[in-house]
Every structure is written in structure tokens, then in C-alpha cells.
Amino acid sequence: MSARNLPVTLLLAALAVGMVLPLAQSGTAPGFWLEVLIGGLMAGVLYALVALGFVLIFKASGVFNFAQGAMVLFAALAVARLSERMPLWIAFVLAAAIMVAFAWVVERLVLRRLVNQEGVTLLMATLGIAFFLDGFGQTVWGSEIYRIDLGISKEPMLVLESVFQGGVLVNREDIVAAVLAAGLVMLLALFFQRTSTGRALRAVADDHQAAQSIGIPLSTIWVIVWSVAGFVALVAGMVWGSKLGVQFSLQETALRALPVVILGGFTSVPGAIIGGLIIGVGEKMAEVFLSPLLVQAFDLAGGGIENWFAYVLALLFLLVRPEGLFGERHIDRV
Amino acid sequence: MARDIGDVILSVENISLSFGGVKALTDISFDVREHEIRSIIGPNGAGKSSMLNVINGVYTPQQGRVTLRGRTFSHMDPHEVALAGIARTFQSLALFKGMTVLDNIMSGRNLRMKSNLLMQAIRLGPAEREEIEHRRFCERIIDFLEIQAYRKVPVGRLPYGLQKRVDLGRALAMEPSILLLDEPMAGMNTEEKQDMSRFILDVNDEFGTTIVLIEHDMGVVMDISDRVVVLDYGRKIGDGPPDEVRSDEEVIRAYLGTSH
Numbered sequence: 001m002s003a004r005n006l007p008v009t010l011l012l013a014a015l016a017v018g019m020v021l022p023l024a025q026s027g028t029a030p031g032f033w034l035e036v037l038i039g040g041l042m043a044g045v046l047y048a049l050v051a052l053g054f055v056l057i058f059k060a061s062g063v064f065n066f067a068q069g070a071m072v073l074f075a076a077l078a079v080a081r082l083s084e085r086m087p088l089w090i091a092f093v094l095a096a097a098i099m100v101a102f103a104w105v106v107e108r109l110v111l112r113r114l115v116n117q118e119g120v121t122l123l124m125a126t127l128g129i130a131f132f133l134d135g136f137g138q139t140v141w142g143s144e145i146y147r148i149d150l151g152i153s154k155e156p157m158l159v160l161e162s163v164f165q166g167g168v169l170v171n172r173e174d175i176v177a178a179v180l181a182a183g184l185v186m187l188l189a190l191f192f193q194r195t196s197t198g199r200a201l202r203a204v205a206d207d208h209q210a211a212q213s214i215g216i217p218l219s220t221i222w223v224i225v226w227s228v229a230g231f232v233a234l235v236a237g238m239v240w241g242s243k244l245g246v247q248f249s250l251q252e253t254a255l256r257a258l259p260v261v262i263l264g265g266f267t268s269v270p271g272a273i274i275g276g277l278i279i280g281v282g283e284k285m286a287e288v289f290l291s292p293l294l295v296q297a298f299d300l301a302g303g304g305i306e307n308w309f310a311y312v313l314a315l316l317f318l319l320v321r322p323e324g325l326f327g328e329r330h331i332d333r334v
Numbered sequence: 335m336a337r338d339i340g341d342v343i344l345s346v347e348n349i350s351l352s353f354g355g356v357k358a359l360t361d362i363s364f365d366v367r368e369h370e371i372r373s374i375i376g377p378n379g380a381g382k383s384s385m386l387n388v389i390n391g392v393y394t395p396q397q398g399r400v401t402l403r404g405r406t407f408s409h410m411d412p413h414e415v416a417l418a419g420i421a422r423t424f425q426s427l428a429l430f431k432g433m434t435v436l437d438n439i440m441s442g443r444n445l446r447m448k449s450n451l452l453m454q455a456i457r458l459g460p461a462e463r464e465e466i467e468h469r470r471f472c473e474r475i476i477d478f479l480e481i482q483a484y485r486k487v488p489v490g491r492l493p494y495g496l497q498k499r500v501d502l503g504r505a506l507a508m509e510p511s512i513l514l515l516d517e518p519m520a521g522m523n524t525e526e527k528q529d530m531s532r533f534i535l536d537v538n539d540e541f542g543t544t545i546v547l548i549e550h551d552m553g554v555v556m557d558i559s560d561r562v563v564v565l566d567y568g569r570k571i572g573d574g575p576p577d578e579v580r581s582d583e584e585v586i587r588a589y590l591g592t593s594h
Binding site: 196199200202203205206207209210211212213214215216217 | 390392412413415416417421422424428429430431432433437440441442443444445447504505507508
């Protein structure tokens with residue numbers, strides 16, 4: 001193993017040990033541990049979905065899209081409010097159309113005018129889009145808490161009763177979410193690897209000028225990629241909204257995708273997924289098993305670990321492997 | 335040479351281009367005939383790359399126009415240029431580094447792919463056939479450029495000389511009628527330069543591709559070009575067959591006379 005990989009391997013090993021350690025404690029029921037694990041994985045799937053939106057746009061345009069969280073919220077609001085007046089699937093299709101229209105407007109009004117500008121300029125532009133979308137969402141759809149009913153029973157299922165005492169409680173919605181996410185990821189992989197548009201997207205991501213020289217129209221590609229990111233945001237927003245209710249805190253939770261992309265790498269689709277799962281599981285485990293220990297040892301108030309765990313982990317990753325687990329390593333000639 | 339030089343297919347007239355107060359090109363006119371190898375030479379900063387970028391549609395000149403097969407443009411868009419059958423390579427490599435040699439070259443076929451997304455994703459009949467057909471074409475280019483051994487290697491890992499060949503391969507995959515080469519020999523050793531000259535002559539000879547070439551390596555250019563344009567400080571100071579240009583007083587003073 002090269003010396004470069006050692007710190008990151010150690011970090012991952014420490015994480016893994018930390019996750020399994022509670023099992024060795026006498027007080028922890030294996031069934032309960034498994035429930036926490038599954039809960040973490042499910043949260044991770046949702047993080048991964050949001051992170052996927054970030055990665056898609058970053059890959060194709062080198063733009064760090066700060067508005068991805070706002071897009072999740074906006075799409076979820078659209079579905080929630082539209083579905084009050086029509087069947088869910090029509091609301092879904094309409095919301096998807098709205099996200100495509102949004103992508104088109106962003107390209108026309110923002111991206112097209114900022115071609116070849118510095119990354120920071122584009123970042124600021126997406127920040128602006130994020131705030132606009134937040135406010136505009138309230139203006140159009142209202143600012144209450146709305147619900148999306150996917151028609152799945154809220155009653156949790158009890159599984160593996162014969163293996164663990166008391167069985168394991170699994171949320172039906174979580175399973176649907178996981179299946180949806182997996183399907184979406186497979187679809188994206190096919191799209192990127194197998195279609196000529198996918199090849200064009202990868203080409204644009206690598207080099208704008210060269211892509212133009214072989215006749216790839218940049219503006220069309222940007223509309224496509226923002227539409228796909230909008231669609232991913234829609235799916236994430238729907239699943240999330242049905243779980244937690246559609247409200248403005250969704251936006252904040254969506255920002256959890258930042259540490260996820262730092263962990264997985266800005267340019268990697270598998271990275272977004274694995275990063276999401278690691279952070280989802282890590283923070284749940286830390287909250288449930290680590291915080292009681294802290295309370296005991298230092299007489300702290302406890303709790304709240306879930307809120308910062310992901311960011312601390314991301315910071316550590318920035319120290320040992322700034323490009324993330326699967327990102328492209330940049331070596332600049334000096 | 336056995337090739338038949340044809341009629342004028344590309345001409346630029348009175349092109350002037352400036353960036354702020356800096357004049358990159360002043361009143362440049364020249365034409366390119368079908369099947370010929372036409373070079374633009376000049377010292378560094380003479381405006382060679384700017385000229386290429388005007389033809390390619392990356393820069394819009396303040397004055398002048400470009401005529402391509404009888405169609406006149408005052409502004410060209412890179413996408414339109416590609417559709418019109420003009421391909422280019424880059425001085426500083428602009429390859430898709432994360433993609434393999436084959437994928438890079440296949441990306442040159444992008445404009446020619448017709449089947450729709452869904453069919454491609456699941457590799458249905460016509461899409462499958464189309465993919466195979468394009469793949470076959472790209473394999474011919476790979477053979478031609480003698481890079482068979484590197485098909486599946488990510489381009490970023492290849493040595494410089496080979497990356498230059500892939501750049502050329504991607505442009506050839508577009509089946510261009512006009513190929514713009516931006517300093518194809520820059521940074522090469524003598525052997526690599528000879529290889530590249532041979533490829534350029536072969537492309538011109540076998541596919542009949544018209545070639546517009548920018549270079550500041552005089553030796554190579556004089557050997558392979560049919561006609562040469564000489565630029566200096568954004569002005570045209572010479573235009574004609576290599577021998578004529580070589581003996582032109584002004585060209586010698588501006589360019590050949592100075593050692594570099």
C-alpha cells in the first residue's frame with residue numbers, strides 16, 4: 001500500500017470499528033443495532049440522492065451548484081401542492097416539467113452569460129439562484145408544512161423475528177426509497193456510459209473548448225444536465241417530503257450533501273452513493289451510541305452529534321484526501 | 335504531387351480582431367483551396383492562433399468575413415463550424431483526459447449518431463448497429479495512427495506525442511473536409527515531428543482532407559505545405575508557395591532573419 005493511502009485507510013478502519021464496537025458492548029441488543037444501521041443507511045440513501053445532483057452538475061460544467069438543496073425543496077413543494085389538486089403521478093410529471101423549464105431558464109439567464117468565468121463567479125451565481133428559489137418557492141407554493149402521500153403504509157414492518165429477540169422494525173417507506181434510489185442510480189449509469197449524449201456530457205466535463213470543437217453544443221448539454229439534476233432533486237424531495245413533511249428545514253438537511261461529496265469526491269457518481277451511506281450510518285451510530293458515552297464520561301448535556309458529525313468527518317477527509325474517496329486527483333504543474 | 339488542388343473552399347477577407355486596445359489581427363485576407371495543405375506561420379504573438387480561432391468560431395472578429403463554400407459568415411459558432419465539416423486540434427492538448435483513447439475518438443462521431451437515447455441505453459437493434467458502424471470507423475483511424483495498443487488506456491496516462499495523435503484521431507473521426515491543426519509539432523522531438531508530418535501528409539493524400547496548419551517550426555512547414563501565409567504582429571507580410579515565401583525580403587527581415 002502506498003504511503004498516500006495509509007491515513008485514509010486508517011480513518012476508514014476507525015470508522016468501521018466505531019460502527020461495530022457497540023455490538024461488543026453488553027447492553028446493546030443486536031436487533032437494535034441493526035435497526036440503527038438500517039435507519040442510517042436509509043438516511044444515507046437520501047443524502048446520496050441530493051449529492052448525486054451536485055456531482056452531475058459539477059461533472060458537466062465544473063460548477064459547484066449551491067442551489068441543489070433549494071431545488072430539492074422547490075421540487076418537493078411543487079409535488080406536494082400540485083398533488084392536492086390532482087393524482088400524484090400527474091403532479092409528479094408536471095413537477096418534472098417545471099424542473100426542466102427551470103433548467104432552461106437557468107441556462108438562458110445565468111450560465112450562458114457566464115461561460116469561461118472563474119469558478120467563484122459561478123458559485124456566487126448558484127448561491128443567488130438558491131436564495132431566489134427559496135423565496136420564489138414560498139411565493140408560489142406557500143410556506144406551511146405540506147405532506148406528500150406516496151400511499152405507503154406508515155406502519156413499520158417487523159422482520160427477522162426468529163433471528164433477534166424482539167425482531168427488527170423496518171419502515172416501509174424507507175424500503176421504497178432505497179429501491180427508487182437504486183433504480184435512479186442504475187438509470188443514470190446507463191445514460192452516462194452508454195449513450196452518445198452521456199459521452200457528450202463526459203466530454204464537456206473534461207474540456208469545454210474541445211467539446212465545442214467536435215460539435216457538442218454547450219448550451220444544450222447544460223440544459224440537459226440541469227434537467228437531470230432537477231429530476232434527481234424531484235425524486236429526493238418526494239421521498240424525503242413523504243417521510244418528514246415538506247418544509248423549509250428540508251433545504252438544510254439537503255446541505256448535508258456537501259460533506260457527502262467531499263467524502264466521495266466531486267466527480268464520482270459511485271462516490272456520492274458510498275459517501276452518502278457512510279455519513280448516514282456514521283451519524284446515526286454516533287448519535288445513538290457515542291453520545292451516551294460522552295454524557296457519561298464528561299458529564300455533557302449530550303445529543304446533537306448528528307448535526308455536526310458529517311462536517312467533522314468531511315474536515316478530516318479534506319486533510320487526508322482532499323479529492324475524496326473516488327474523485328479525480330488533480331496534479332498541477334507548477 | 336499527384337493530388338488535384340481544387341477551387342477555393344474557404345476564404346477569409348479583411349479580418350480584424352482586437353482585444354481591448356491590443357490588435358491581434360489587422361486586415362487579414364487569404365484563401366484555402368480544396369485538398370491543399372495551407373500553412374500559417376509567424377513568430378510567437380503574430381496572431382496565428384487568433385486566426386485559427388476566428389475560422390473555428392471561438393473568436394468573433396470586429397471586421398471582415400469568412401466564406402465557406404460560398405456561404406458567408408460574419409460570425410461563426412463552434413457548433414455550426416463543426417456541422418459544416420471543419421475539425422480542429424489544439425496546441426495545448428484539450429483531450430478528454432478521463433476517457434479512454436477509444437472513447438475520445440468515438441466522441442468525434444457524436445454529431446453523426448442518430449438513434450435516440452433510450453435505444454442507445456439498452457442497446458436496441460438499430461442503435462447497436464449504429465454503434466458498431468461508428469466503432470468500425472474509429473478502429474480504422476486507430477490503425478491509421480498506429481495506436482492500436484492504447485485503445486482502452488485513459489488518455490491522461492499516455493505520453494505527450496501519443497496524446498497529440500489521439501487529438502488528431504478525434505478530429506479525423508468527424509470526417510472533416512477541412513482540418514485545422516494548431517501547432518501539431520509543438521513540443522515534439524525530431525522523431526515525433528517526422529511521424530506527425532507523415533500522418534498529416536497521409537491524411538491529406540488518402541482522405542483528400544484540406545489542411546490548414548499553424549506552426550512556427552519553419553523547417554517542417556516548408557517541407558509539407560503547398561502554400562504559406564506569413565503573419566507578423568497581426569499583419570500579413572507574405573503569401574505564396576514555400577520557395578517564394580522563403581526568398582521574400584520582408585519575410586526574411588521579420589522572421590527568418592532573426593534567430594530563435
